[in-house]
Amino acid sequence: MELDPRRCYSALKARDARFDGRFFVAVSTTGIYCRPVCTARTPGQDRCSFFANAAAAERAxxxxxxxxxxxxxxxQAPVDAVRTGAHWAVARIESGALNEGDLERLAAEYGLSSRQLRRVVETEFGVTPVELAQTRRLLLAKQLLTDSALGMSEVAYASGFSSVRRFNHPFKTRYGLNPTALRRQARPPAHADVITLKLAYRPPLDWPRLRAFLASRGAAGVECAQGQRYLRTVSLEIGGKTHRGWIAAEPLPQQNALRLEISSSLMPALAPLLARVRRLFDLDANxxxxxxxxxxxxxxxxxVRRQAGLRVPGAFDGFELALRAVLGQQVSVKGASTLFGRCAAxxxxxxxxxSAAMPREALQFFAPTAERIAQADLRELIVLGLTKKRAETIRALARAVAAGELKLEPGVNIEETMQGLQALPGIGAWTAHYIAMRALGYPDAFPHADLGLMKTLGLRxxxxxxxxxxxxxxxxxxxxxxxxxxxK
Known part of the structure; x- marks a missing residue:
């Protein structure tokens, strides 16, 4: 990815938040690289080098x-990078894909060999997949050392390292710091069973509207809103083990960040969890x-001017979103939320x-999995208030996802996945586009036959x-x- 040094330096001088995360600046006299929004004194342009990602700066x-x-x-949002599997492969690497698997397996998911994927990623991003993975682990470890009270072994494993020794050596070598020297000397967290981190975004962010959208469609017991906070249950499978817990997010508008609380039970799944949270809140959008x-x-x-900072809410889990979309066909938002709540129960x-940080009554259930609903008898679904046809659609969807015939996650082939969805009974173009929009992270999905959309522009x-x-x-x-x- 080529960068224009003059444009980058202008953005650096202005501390333009629009460019935060789009490039990094390295200063030759200090040996340090920064975000373009850094509050340090702006160095002379002759001392600046610009890199498209942190891994490239560290490689230098x-x-x-x-x-x-x-x-x-x-x-970076998908449309900001190459429109190939390279971007999504990098996103998978940054969410910990190489912590549990190898490059060959990841490449196969995109129809490539490991050599092809390595070449494509290095051409586009200037570093190898392994270098990207190592930088992501080290930066996550640095964040945990700074923002959490986790012990060194916990930081190492949560960041994706297989041992403390394998963590200590590259950290000292790459950053010239002993991890213990970076440990923040502050009062301990209010709750020992909670990890608190910050997730940055490019402003503006219309948090009230985003939180309201998610809360109004949430199921009682699975997710909810408490004031400005958004809360939900989380269940993630990593390395054959299921990790369950909860998250709570609230805005820190003066810092252009969200404050994210994570139950410590989710620590082994931290990297993929953070990636899902960023997609849920569309934090990488510009x-x-x-x-x-x-x-x-x-x-x-x-x-648009009246609604600055509006995001497209994503999905924490693709099947969960698709299930909600089908349940929402031809019923009100409130009706769909009620049906999903019954499904969850x-x-x-x-x-x-x-946990003292999470009242028991706030979150009571984990969202149902495709595997569980695939095994359900139709009568178990109909008794929830569904028609027979709707129950058949839900079970067909669950079986397709459980069998691996449908993958509802970012990075899949959009057209093939939408065709696969519409091949199921009871799923048409509107539902397929809605799922693509939120579960697949496709920024150009558009259910053009939606009556509400046509009404806004006076079209028939x-x-x-x-x-x-x-x-x-x-x-x-x-x-x-x-x-x-x-x-509204």
Whole structure:
């Protein structure tokens, strides 16, 4: 990825938050690399080198700044990088894919050999997949050393290292610091069974609208809102083991970050958990670029301007989102939430949290899995208030996901997955686009036959809606959410 040094330096001088995470600046006289929003005195341009990612800066021998903390920088949304499997492979690596598996297996998921994937990633990002993985582990460890009270062995394992020795050596070699020297000398956390971290984003972020969207569609017992906080149960399988717990997020607007509380039971799944949380809240989006593009349309401009920082809510789990989408067909948002709550109570595992930080009554169930619903009798689904056809659709969806015939996660082939969804009984284009929008992270999904979307622009025919939306590419998902939000 080529960077224009003049543009990068201008962004650095302005401390422009739009470029946070899009490049890093390294200073030759200090041997340190920083985010473009770093509050340190701006160095002369002749001392600056610019890198597209942290791994490339570290490969060149630079250490991360202790003031701006590069490990907190937001990531890149899919449309910002190459439109190939390389971006999603990198996203998988950064979420810990190489902690549990090897490069050959990861490459096979994208129809490549390990050699091809290595070449593509190095061409696009300037580093090898292994270097990316190591930098991600080290930066996560640095964040945990700074922001948590975890012991050294816990930090090592949570970051993806197989032992404390394998953690200590590269940390000292790469950063010139002993991990214990970085341990923050502060009062211990309020709750010993909770990890608290910060997740940065590019401003603005319309948190009230995002939280309200998720909370209004949430199922009692699986997720909820308490004031400005969003809470939900979490169940993740890592290395053949299932790790269960909860998360709670709230905004830190002055820091352009979210404060994320994580139950310590989820520590072994920390890297993939953080990746899912970032997708859920769409934290890697660049709202100013998206909004500037959409505002070129005179009809959209006043709507977008009133809703600055709107995000496209993602999904914590693809099957869970798809299940909610099917349950929401031809019923109100409240009705769909009620049905999903019944599903969770009938097929989800009970939570039973025993934590002072999480009242037992707030979160009671884990979301039901595809495997569990795939085994359900139709009568078990119908008794929840579903029609026979809707029950058949849900079971067919669950069986396809459980059998591996459908993968509902970012990085899959969008067209093939949408075709696979629509091949199931009871799933049409609207539902497929909605799933692509939220579960697959596809920013250009657009259910053009949606009556609400047509109503906002005074259109009557789906074809007219599709034609009107053509200039909004590749951000039609964001346009759809702006239009839906304007109806309220």
């Amino acid at each position: 021998g630079y250490r991360p700044c202790l003031r701006c903390r590069p490990e907190l920088a937001p990531g 709202p100013r670029i998206i909004e500037e593009h959409l505002c070129r349309d005179a009809r959209l401009k006043p709507i 009938a097929f989800g595992e009970p939570a039973g949290f025993e 025919k789906p074809g007219d809606m599709l034609a009107a939306a053509e200039p909004w590419r590749p951000w039609r998902s964001y346009a759809a959410h702006h239009l839906w939000a304007s109806l």
